[in-house]
Amino acid sequence: MIKARQKQKKKKSGLYNTGQLHLMLLPAVIFTAIFAYFPIFGLVMAFQDYKPLIGFRESDFVGLSQFKYIFTMPSFRQAFINTIIISFFKIILSILVPLILSLMLNEVTKSWFKRSVQTIVFIPYFFSWAILAGMILEIFAYDGVVNNVLNSLFHTSPIAFLVSNKYFRSIIIGSDVWKGMGYNTVLLLAAITSVDPTLYEAAEVDGAGRWKQALHITLPDIAPMIAVLTVLGLGNILNAGFEQILIMYNPTVEKTVDILDTLVYRLGMMNHQYSAAAAMGLFKSVISLIFVGTSYLILYKKSDYRVF
């Protein structure tokens, strides 16, 4: 009987031949194992006094002392606070600004103008920070365009934006919001245009103006999407934009824009305190995982948003 069943299984060619499916997944499994799972095992170094010359196996285990060490670092405290502040403003503004833009775009009657603005605000999204940072630092330089314009309009003396602990954080937040605003604007505008037009007609009959229509019809209609975007953003609160800050900051403004990721990078790659850096990275990942997990759980329960 078993033989007969095996025979039948063999006959199941095509659709039920799962061997081919396993084979297709083999490269992905290998890549994921090597490049995603190996480093996770490498986290063992956070509990060691890791010496690159000896390797993981021979380095001494030191328990939690690396964690104790990083928690006493003043720069760690500062970086943690900076991460939260920068991230918080980025999350709020990167929803608020596109929301305002999409509501404004929705009021535009000339479709060519609407289309062009949509097209243009999306451009910075596709540029690398390696390019944008060069442009932004140039524009805000001591002898850059912003200072020139301020000077000719208000006769102010030039401001050293790039080494200013007062302004630089805003430049970081502002430029990130600016780079990404096209994405959410397009997303929200698509949601706005899919609002049932009969609702607007009914409101018009009732005498509601454009402003009231936006407030009482458009906003409530896209509120679920705004909620989804906010929750997803809050899940990522410990990711304040590593690449952007790494390329834009300088030692003078470290106090206000140094974030956990940049601190890990400096600690590991410049100071060669590998284990302390790995411990800090692990700490960040664990907290992050809690935030991301919670945000997905909320979305799973409260909305139809699904990733998989």
Next chain:
Amino acid sequence: MKVKHSVSYYIYQVFNTLVLALVALSCIFPILHVLSMSLSSSSAAMAGRVTFFPVDFSLAAYEYLIKKKDFFHSVAISGWRVLIGTIINMIMIVITAYPLSRPTSQFPKRNVYMAFFALTMFIGGGLIPTYMVMKGLHLLDNFWVMILPGAMNIWNVIIMMNFIRGLPKAVEESAFLDGANHWQTLFQVILPMAKPAIASLLLFCMIGHWNSWFDGMFYMNNPNHYPMATYLATQIINNNQSMTNMTPEQLALLSSLSEKTVRSAQLFISVVPILIVYPFLQKYFVKGITVGSVKE
């Protein structure tokens, strides 16, 4: 529909248009500024006389750049990276997304694989352990360190997977009835129908490889191995490092010492490929994000 507008409505419309025009301007101004800088004489650029248009038109920056071998060497590396990296990314996306798009009735182990991949979306080793793994694999200072670690991207696979799931089932069923196996179904039935998804993922991977700079800097010790984006990024970072505790006078001196026009020319050249593919990007990507990402 006859609508009578009040005066305040017209004022609002003018204000609205003006603000939106300014926002749009802010998005093209940096490109315009960099282009004008690169086409101006270096004295005009240093004196800060360039805003929108070139002042004292000059091609000197580009003439200088052509002779600068290291910049074009890095552009060539970027080119290879985009070509090879995108091909590998696309193969991986297609052959991984297809099995994962099968229902569990057809492929019982599907959820096990999905969990294995999806877990990496939430946990990772972080910067330092990843570096040590690359070191152990002898991938440091190796071209392939920019290709292999990102070869399998679960986010892109999920986009493709969802697209395949949305295709009409009847077509693949009839292919199976005709005796096709999974490979044949994937390449002869599914892929021709998945062109929109392939196009957007292709552009996405290309832009990703062109723009990536951190991996180049992190894993390469020899600047001769830098791709273009890393080449530009390290220039900026080195410049920033020298900005420590400077007086305004020193700051002004610093930015005029570094060749403004040449730097602008480099920035502009690196932007051109993106501007060329941008119309296609716009077409497919906007469709992609409004259909695939956030579902209400």
